[in-house]
Amino acid sequence: MNLTIELTTEQVIDVIQQMPPQEKRTILIALAEKASVGHEERMKYAESQVRRLCASRGLNWDTMTETERENFIDDLVHEDRECNQ
Numbered sequence: 001m002n003l004t005i006e007l008t009t010e011q012v013i014d015v016i017q018q019m020p021p022q023e024k025r026t027i028l029i030a031l032a033e034k035a036s037v038g039h040e041e042r043m044k045y046a047e048s049q050v051r052r053l054c055a056s057r058g059l060n061w062d063t064m065t066e067t068e069r070e071n072f073i074d075d076l077v078h079e080d081r082e083c084n085q
Contacts (some may be wrong), residue, residue: 050076 007015016024035076054061062074 016027019027051061053076054064057072059072061069
């Protein structure tokens with residue numbers, strides 16, 4: 001038999017606060033490891049999308065300077081204004 005208990009975020013935090021420091025550390029490490037796996041995949045996807053957008057505008061991400069990259073991303077974030085192309 002499988003039982004499922006539903007807790008609010010506040011309840012989970014309260015339970016963790018009651019644990020000994022080493023157990024808290026174990027939980028934090030486990031959560032961080034899972035988060036980093038997803039983060040790495042999201043970053044690869046985002047990078048491929050930025051490269052695709054650059055190419056569609058006749059730009060090459062790899063040859064752009066750091067300032068050019070920052071300006072490009074800034075323009076993407078603020079698409080409602082006129083871009084510096």
